[in-house]
Structure formats: structure tokens, C-alpha cells
Amino acid sequence: MDLGLQGRVAVVCGASQGMGRAIAASLAAEGAQVMLVARSEERLQEAVAAIAGEVPGAQLASLAQDLTAPDSAEAVVQAVRDRWSRLDVLVTNTGGPPPGQPLDLDDDKYLLAYQQNFMNVVRLCRQAVPLMRENAYGRIVNVLALSVRQIEDNLVLSSTSRLGVVAYARYLAEQVAADGITVNNVLPGSIHTERLGQVAAMQAKHFGRDPDRELDLRAERVPMKRLGRPREMGDLVAFLASERAAFLTGLSLPVDGGQLRAVV
Template identity: 80%
Template sequence: MELGLKERVAVVCGASQGMGRAIATGLAAEGARVLLCARSGERLAQAQADIEVQVPGANLAHLAVDLTQASAAAEVVEAARTHWGRLDVLVTNTGGPPPGQPLDLDDEKYLLAYQQNFMNVVRLCRQAVPLMREHQYGRVINLLALSVRQIEDNLVLSSISRSGVVAYARYLAEQVAAEGITVNNVLPGSIHTERLEQVSHMQAEHFGRDPAREIGLRAQRVPMKRLGEPREMADLVAFLASERAGFLTGLSIPVDGGQLRSVL
């Protein structure tokens, strides 16, 4: 299927590892020009080099930036404009906040979670949408978590900060729909990444379980009896970024092997 992504310009946040890196690889394989963003310049440079091996001829650049800083969003969008003169696809993606229970966390931890997982999306969209409007084409895709639909024990900060993005995205989707810009969220379930390994270890310690068995137990809770692969998330994101997905907006789509038990 021709997705119409050749020569499109994409920004992928959190692109140095895990799902972000897989998404950057997938978009590059479809012919998009991709700006990889994350905090570690060293890891980004390695990710870019690896993707260039996997996707010969890939047109890539990278930018080391801390998206919890208020000035970072403008820096990201300006880098895309400087390299390629436009921006068509924005993939927001940041690591999750630390675990915790609702009554055990102080104000600072709640506020930091909103900076990390909510305000960075608001700022990136504020900067990116005007550039998308110049060409009447845009795709905003937010990587969130299944916990916005089905809470997970001991991950209150992730659930509440990312739930705010769902509401924001729905408002934004309606505002920009007539301008060729779509806004969607993807909700990864148990996708096998470094982050999942870390969370599983922390959860096992909190609940007094064996950390060595936790990943296996998590896979057993998925109806497909396996963990998802980052490339499976990347495939959905590439479709949502494409011309073929032009009539889909305001959605929150689980990628979870059937783990979400909600009827709707």
C-alpha cells in the first residue's frame, strides 16, 4: 500500500530507543525525512547511524533536547524548518513518570509528571500546527499508554498526566480538522521495550513479586499471550501519518493484543 509519505517531514520524539526509534525507522522506510529527538545526543547519533544501515538512503537528522523545558518545542520545530523547510508529521513521545500511589506523591512529582507528559505535547502542537497549516497537511500522533483507558496499579502519574493529553487532542482535532490536519493518540499496551522492563521490575519490587518472572507474567495477562513488538506500534503510526488516514481524527487507538477489556 502506497502511504504517500515520500518526502514528508516528520519529527519523532523519544527516538533514541524503544518505540520512538522503531517509529522513526518505519517512517524513514516509507520515504519520510525524519528528525530524531531525545535528550541524549550520543544515543541519538547511534540511533541515526543504525537506521541509516537499516534503511539505505534514509534522510535523517537528530536534535538533542529536553522536552520538559519550555523552550524546547520551538527549538524542535525550527530544526525541522531549517533542515527541510516544512513539517508534516509530529510524533510526541516521552518516557513515563515514576510509579506511585495517589496519596503517596507530593506536589512536585505531580507537577513534574504534567511537565513531562502533558505540557510538552501542548507546546509542541502550538509550535508545529502553524507550520503544518502552511501546506494544509498535518498529522499529530501522540504516544500515550493503555492506562488512560484502563488504569494500572501504582502508575497514577502516568494515567492522569496522559489522560489530559487525550482531552487536549480531542479539542485540537476539532479545531484543525478542516485544514487537512489530523490529531490522534495511540495507546501501547505491553510493548517489549527497555521502558517496559524497567516498569516491570519496579512493579515487581513494589508488590513483592519476583522481578525475573514479571515480564512473563505480564505477557500472560495479554490475550495473545505475548508482548507486542515496537515495530507493530510503528506500523500503526506510519498509517496514521499517511495520506490514507486522512479521514481519521480525534481517536485513541489501543495497540495491546486485546488487553483492554472495555466494551467501547
């Protein structure tokens, strides 16, 4: 299937590792020109080299940027405009905040979580949409977490801050639909990444479980009896970024091997 991404320009945030890197690779494999954004210049260069090795001829660029900074979104969009003069696909993706219980966290931790997981999405979309409108084509995909539909113990900061993005994305999807721009969220469950390993270690410590068994316990909770692969997330995002997904917007799609038990 030709996804129609040849020559499209994409920005992928949190692209130096894990799901972000897999998403960048999937987009590059479909012929998109991809700017990888993350905090660490060193890890970005490693990711660029790895993707270039996987995808011969991939057109890649990178930008080291801390997306919690108020001026970061403007810097990202200006960089892609300077490089390729357009922006077709924006993938927002940031690491999760620290664990904690609802009554145990102070104001600063809540505010930082909202800067990290909510305000960066608002700022990036505010900067990206005008550039997308110039070509009447845009795909915004927010990488969130299954916990916005099914809470996970000890992760109140992640669940609440990301849930705000769901509401924001639904509003935005309606506002920009007539401009040829779609806005969707993907909700990864237990995808086998470095971040999942960190969460598993935190949960094992909190509940007094064996850390060496925690990932196995997670896999057992998935009906498919395995953890998800980052490339499975990447390929879904590539589809949502494509011309073939033009009539899909305002959605929040679980990628979880059937782990979400909600009926609706």
C-alpha cells in the same frame, strides 16, 4: 500499499530508543525525512546509525533536546524548518514518570509529570500547527499508554498526566480538521521495550514478586500471550501519518494484543 509519505517531513520525539526509535524507522522506510529528538546526543547518534543501517538511503537528522524545558518546542520546530522548510508529521512521545500511589506523591512530582507528559504536547502542537498549515497537511500522533483507558497499579502519575493529553487532542482535532491536519493518540499496552522492563522491575518490587518472572506474567495477561513488538507500533503510526489515514482524527487507538477489556 503506498502510504504517500515519500518526501514528507516528520519529527519523532523520544526517538533514541524503544517505540520512538521504531516509529522513526517505520517512517523512514516509507520515504519520510525524519528528525529524531531525544535528550541524549550519544543515544540519538546510535539510533540514527541503526536506522540508516536498516533503511538504505534514509534521510535522517537529529536534535538533542529536553522536552520538559519551556523553550524546547520552539527549538524543535525551528530546527526542522531550517533543515527541510516544512513539517508534515509530529509524533509526541516521552518516557513515563516514576511510580507511585495517589496519596503518596507530593505536589512537585505531580507537577513534573504534567510538564513531562502533558505540557510538552501542548507546546509542540502550538509550534507545529502553524507550519503544517502552510502546506495544508499535518498528522499529529501522541504516543500515550493503555493506562489512560485501563489503569495500572502504582502508575498514577503516568495515567493522570497522559489522560489530559486525550482531552487536549480531542479539542485540537476539531479545531484543525478543516486545515488538513489530523490528531490521534496511540495507546501502547505491553510493548517489549527498555521502558517496559523498567516498569516491570518497579512493579515486581512494589508487589513483592519475582522480577525475573514479571515480563512473563505480563505476557500471560495479553490474550495473544506475547508482548508487542516496537515495530508493530511503528507501522501503525506510519499509517496514521499517511495520506491513507486522512479521514481518521480524534481517536485513541489501543495497541495491546486485546488486553483492554472495555466494551466501548
